[in-house]
Amino acid sequence: xxxxxxxxxxxxxxxAAGFFAExxxxxxxxxxxxxxxxxxxxWQAFTQELxxxxxxxxxxxxxxxxxxxxxxIVAEAAGAHIxxxxxxxxxxxxxxxxxxxxxxxxxxxWLPRIASGEVIATFAGLDLLAPHGGVxxxxxxxxxxxxxxxxxxxxxxxxxxxxxxxxxxxxxxxRFDPTAAEPLADPEAARAAIRRIGAIAIAADALGGAQxxxxxxxxxxxxxxxxxxxxxxxxxxxxxLADMMVAxxxxxxxxxxxxxxxxxxxxxxxxxxxxxxxxxTDTYARCxxxxxxxxxxxxxxxxxxxxxxxxRAQADRTLLGTPDWHREQVARLIGLDLAA
Numbered sequence: 001x002x003x004x005x006x007x008x009x010x011x012x013x014x015x016a017a018g019f020f021a022e023x024x025x026x027x028x029x030x031x032x033x034x035x036x037x038x039x040x041x042x043w044q045a046f047t048q049e050l051x052x053x054x055x056x057x058x059x060x061x062x063x064x065x066x067x068x069x070x071x072x073i074v075a076e077a078a079g080a081h082i083x084x085x086x087x088x089x090x091x092x093x094x095x096x097x098x099x100x101x102x103x104x105x106x107x108x109x110w111l112p113r114i115a116s117g118e119v120i121a122t123f124a125g126l127d128l129l130a131p132h133g134g135v136x137x138x139x140x141x142x143x144x145x146x147x148x149x150x151x152x153x154x155x156x157x158x159x160x161x162x163x164x165x166x167x168x169x170x171x172x173x174x175r176f177d178p179t180a181a182e183p184l185a186d187p188e189a190a191r192a193a194i195r196r197i198g199a200i201a202i203a204a205d206a207l208g209g210a211q212x213x214x215x216x217x218x219x220x221x222x223x224x225x226x227x228x229x230x231x232x233x234x235x236x237x238x239x240x241l242a243d244m245m246v247a248x249x250x251x252x253x254x255x256x257x258x259x260x261x262x263x264x265x266x267x268x269x270x271x272x273x274x275x276x277x278x279x280x281t282d283t284y285a286r287c288x289x290x291x292x293x294x295x296x297x298x299x300x301x302x303x304x305x306x307x308x309x310x311x312r313a314q315a316d317r318t319l320l321g322t323p324d325w326h327r328e329q330v331a332r333l334i335g336l337d338l339a340a
Contacts, residue, residue, distance in 0.1 A: 003253075003256055003257075003260065005069075005073075009069060009070060009073060012052075012055075012066075012070055012073050012074070013073045013077065015050070016050075016052065016073060016074050016077035016078070017077045017080070019045075019046070019050055019077070020077050020078055020080065020081040020083055021081065023042050023045060024039070024042060024078070024081035024082070024083040024084070025081075026305050026308070028042065028084070029081075029082055029083070029084045029168060029308065032084035032168065033084065033167035033168055034167075036134055036135050036161070036170070037084055037132060037134070037135070037167060037168055037169060037170040038084055038085065038086055038120075038132065038135050039083070039084040039085065042083065042084070042085060043085050043086065043117055043120075044117060046085060046087075046117070047115070047116055047117030048116065048117055051064065052064065052074055053090075053091060053114070053115045053116060053117050054091070054095070054111070054112075054114065054115025054116075055070050055071050055074050055091065056068060056070065056071040056091065056092075056095075056096070056197070057091075057095060057099065057111055057114075057115050058099075061099070061107055061108070061111035061112055061115070062111060062112030062113075062114075062115040062116060063111070063115050067259075067262075067263040068197065068200060068258075068259040068260075068262040068263045069256065069259040069260060069263055071091065071092065071197070071200075071201055071204075071259070072200060072201065072203075072204035072255055072256065072258075072259040073204075074087070075087065075088065075092065075201045075202075075204035075205045075208070076204045076205065076207050076208035076211075076255070077208060078205065078208065079204065079205035079206060079207065079208030079209045079212075079312070080208035080209060080211060080212040081208075081212070082168055082209065082305075082308045082309060082312050083168075084168040086120050086121075086122065086131075086132040086135065086136070088131065088169075088198070088201050088202060088205060088319075089120075089121065089122035089123065089130070089131045089132045089136070089169075090114050090119075090120060090121040090122060090132075091114070091201070092197055092198050092200075092201030092202070093121075093122065093123035093131075093140070093194050093197075093198045093320075094114065094121035094122055094123050094138065094139075094140040094194075095110075095111060095114045095115070095121060096190075096193040096194055096197040096198070097123065097140045097147065097184070097190040097191070097193055097194045098110055098111060098114075098121075098140060098149070098184070098190070099111060099193065100186070100189040100190050100192070100193035100194075101147055101184040101185060101186040101187055101188070101189040101190025101191070101193070102149075102184050102185060102186075102190070103184075103185045106149065106182070106184065106185075110138060110149070114138075119137045119138050120132065120135055120136050120137050120138070121136060121137065121138040121139070121140065122136040122138075122139055122140070122172075123139070123140045123141075123142070123194060123198070124139050124140070124141045124142070124150075124174045125142050126142060126143070126144055128141070128173055128174040128175070129162070129171045129172070129173055129174075130159075130171060130172050130173075130174055131169050131170075131171055131319065132169060132170065132171075132172070133159050133161070133170075133171055133172020133173070133174060134159060134161035134170055134171075134172040136152060136159070136172065137151070137152045137153070138150070138151060138152065139151075139152070139157075139174055139176075140184075140190070140194070141174065141176070141181065142187075142191060142194075143178070145187075146183050146184075146187050147183065147184040147187035147190045147191060148178070148181035148182065148183055148184065149181060149182040149183075149184065150174065150176045150180075150181045150182075154176070154177070154180050156176055156177035156180050157174070157175070157176045157177075157180075158174075158175040158176070159172040159173065159174055159175075160172060160173045160175075164315070165311050165314055165315060166311040166312050166314065166315035167311070168308070168311075168312065169312070169315055169319075194320075195273070195320065196262060196269060196270060196273045197262065198319075198320050199258075199273040199274065199276065199277035199320055199321075199326070200255065200258045200259055200262060200273050200276055200277070202277060202280075202281065202316050202319055202320060203251070203254070203255045203258065203273075203276040203277045203279075203280035203281065204255050204259070204280070205312075205316055206251070206280040206281045206283065206284035206313065206316045207248070207251050207252055207255050207280050207283075207284070209284050209287075209288070209309050209312055209313060209316070210244075210247075210248050210251060210280070210283050210284040210287040210288075210313075211248055212309065213244070213284075213287040213288050213290070213291040213306075213309050214241065214244045214245060214248060214287060214291075216291065216305075216306075217241065217244070217290065217291045217294050217295065218232070218241060220294070220295055221237055221241065221294065224296070231294075237294060240290055240294060241294075243290075244286075244287050244290055247283045247286065247287070248283060248287065250279065250283070251276075251279050251280040251283040251284075254272070254275055254276040254279045254280060255276045255280055257272050257275075257276070258272035258273045258275065258276035261273075270329075270333060271330060271333045271334070274326040274327075274329040274330045274333070275326070275330055277320070277321070277323070277326045278323040278324075278326035278327050278330070279323075280316075281313070281316045281317040281323055282317070282323045284309075284312075284313040284316055284317075285313040285314065285317055287313075288306070288309045288310040288312075288313040289310065291306045291309060291310075292306045292307070292310060
């Protein structure tokens with residue numbers, strides 16, 4: 001099967017790539033990391049000027065009415081620049097949960113405000129840790145037995161911001177009064193949507209980051225001279241770069257297979273989402289490590305952006321389940337006996 005973007009999807013990809021290349025600069029990302037992990041002006045431009053805050057939400061709820069492929073395109077572009085945005089937290093976790101499992105009233109109340117950037121939303125699992133929880137106005141919480149909407153402005157809600165490896169996606173620990181929370185009407189539908197859409201979006205973020213690691217390392221290898229030659233001319237370096245490229249192309253196939261399967265409601269949509277999350281995030285971690293090593297001494301300094309990619313790669317691996325956990329789900333879905 002040959003997959004290619006439609007003209008509209010190619011235009012979205014070009015627009016998103018250009019937007020993040022111009023605005024999600026290293027300086028702005030580092031400034032956001034020193035504050036609360038969100039570049040507020042970038043978020044405003046993304047949601048209001050670019051209008052992609054609700055890329056995968058229906059038009060009736062303030063979204064663009066597009067699908068998971070378009071969401072993956074945007075997440076990939078954001079990941080390529082480690083954009084300091086609550087994009088995954090709101091658009092790929094909280095909003096899909098409300099859309100799939102909320103009442104009509106809940107959808108009307110929250111989805112247009114999430115799409116417009118007026119409300120920052122996030123998701124908290126059983127550990128009550130939420131990405132971008134420190135700045136979130138709204139939490140979709142999985143308690144195991146229910147899925148709840150928790151408002152930040154309720155007197156009983158408390159959030160403690162935590163120091164995390166990836167300062168572009170800091171976590172918050174949530175405490176709240178369950179009696180003051182609002183249950184979603186269909187918790188299983190909400191949970192399934194969050195797991196599947198979130199996994200694909202994180203995989204797309206990882207794909208964008210991995211590709212950036214390769215692109216930046218190739219440029220450096222063509223400029224850095226050692227022993228009278230650019231280091232990119234050495235066979236060992238060429239092999240490392242080629243291995244990165246092959247892994248990235250495999251990850252790209254996995255991500256867009258999963259996105260297409262989600263849009264088409266295919267029978268293997270869950271399998272594809274688990275596979276994409278495991279493979280793409282492992283690829284990102286490997287490419288980020290190779291990037292540091294192939295940059296040599298400068299790559300080991302905090303001032304170099306290689307560390308931003310390395311830290312995001314570790315965050316992507318653990319958010320919504322580790323690669324090992326997702327591989328276990330793949331094994332279960334294809335009927336392998338894990339005990340054996």
